[in-house]
Amino acid sequence: MAMARTRHGNGGLLNHPRTATGFDQLFHALRSRRPPRVAELPGEPRWRAEFVARRVEGPRITLQEFGYASHELMSGYGRVDDTALVGPVRILTPEGLDCLAEVCDRLEPAAGASRFITTRRVRSADVMSAFINNMIRDRAFLLACSRMAGVPLIPHPLRIPTAQINYFEGRGRPEIVKWHRDGMDYVLTIQLDGYEDYDGGRFTYFQGRTDDFRGVREGDPRLREAPCGERGATLFLHGSRIFHAVTPVTRGRRVTLVVSFFCPYFARQDSNTFWHLAADDGIPATIPNWLRLKWPVRDPAMDFSLRAGSPVITWEDIRA
Numbered sequence: 001m002a003m004a005r006t007r008h009g010n011g012g013l014l015n016h017p018r019t020a021t022g023f024d025q026l027f028h029a030l031r032s033r034r035p036p037r038v039a040e041l042p043g044e045p046r047w048r049a050e051f052v053a054r055r056v057e058g059p060r061i062t063l064q065e066f067g068y069a070s071h072e073l074m075s076g077y078g079r080v081d082d083t084a085l086v087g088p089v090r091i092l093t094p095e096g097l098d099c100l101a102e103v104c105d106r107l108e109p110a111a112g113a114s115r116f117i118t119t120r121r122v123r124s125a126d127v128m129s130a131f132i133n134n135m136i137r138d139r140a141f142l143l144a145c146s147r148m149a150g151v152p153l154i155p156h157p158l159r160i161p162t163a164q165i166n167y168f169e170g171r172g173r174p175e176i177v178k179w180h181r182d183g184m185d186y187v188l189t190i191q192l193d194g195y196e197d198y199d200g201g202r203f204t205y206f207q208g209r210t211d212d213f214r215g216v217r218e219g220d221p222r223l224r225e226a227p228c229g230e231r232g233a234t235l236f237l238h239g240s241r242i243f244h245a246v247t248p249v250t251r252g253r254r255v256t257l258v259v260s261f262f263c264p265y266f267a268r269q270d271s272n273t274f275w276h277l278a279a280d281d282g283i284p285a286t287i288p289n290w291l292r293l294k295w296p297v298r299d300p301a302m303d304f305s306l307r308a309g310s311p312v313i314t315w316e317d318i319r320a
């Protein structure tokens with residue numbers, strides 16, 4: 001797929017809501033509740049390793065091109081963690097994409113409304129769907145994601161935010177993603193619909209440092225639209241260092257799967273914060289989840305417990 005980075009020609013991008021920070025974020029944490037889960041999806045399609053596309057390649061922009069200095073970035077093992085954005089790529093075959101779209105449609109009754117970042121979404125989708133669970137723990141899938149990121153990845157051990165499905169429809173209250181940066185460092189978004197299926201719903205980002213976003217004015221050329229118009233288009237994003245948003249869907253339906261990853265080699269530098277998570281899922285659901293991540297990270301020998309159920313990708317693998 002060709003990379004055609006375009007400036008966003010429409011005005012009003014900065015009128016798009018921004019997600020809460022500081023005390024407002026605390027307020028969200030006190031009000032938020034984890035959405036209900038469905039126990040299982042009887043008769044869902046079976047994941048197959050051949051659903052991963054053979055060549056997963058796309059244009060790459062570095063974090064230095066977003067204004068970050070190399071010394072501010074995570075580094076180790078002879079590598080600077082400087083991938084900002086990769087894509088669009090195709091990570092699934094057409095058949096794999098059809099199966100994933102079917103699974104996401106069937107999970108929609110479990111979607112909960114949120115006022116924090118994304119208006120309507122399913123959290124922990126891999127806990128409810130064997131297809132999604134097996135997909136994000138498939139070695140070929142993880143290897144493709146790790147090569148895009150340039151660092152070895154596993155599905156994020158936090159579990160609740162690991163696989164999230166976002167639903168947008170062009171009726172009633174506008175369904176959007178507010179301007180935000182992620183708690184997660186490594187985030188993959190798979191588009192399950194194309195521009196022929198909906199109007200609006202543009203994946204927009206600020207090609208600058210997150211601390212420069214506050215001073216941005218309308219029409220700034222660093223406000224860009226990612227070219228995700230084709231069904232199946234997939235973007236890798238260094239989510240914690242990039243402000244991004246999805247504009248309101250005004251017609252049709254748009255569904256995306258968002259998968260968050262973790263680099264075990266940079267475990268102690270993971271960007272997530274308790275309050276960012278709690279604002280999405282509420283404090284009671286976040287505490288056990290948070291402890292499960294933070295206790296093993298304190299002790300490198302406990303690293304394997306973070307990898308539960310995930311193949312190991314090494315630095316050698318991503319260089320090969």
Ligand SMILES: [Fe+2]
Pocket residue numbers: 180181182239244
């Ligand atoms: Fe995000």
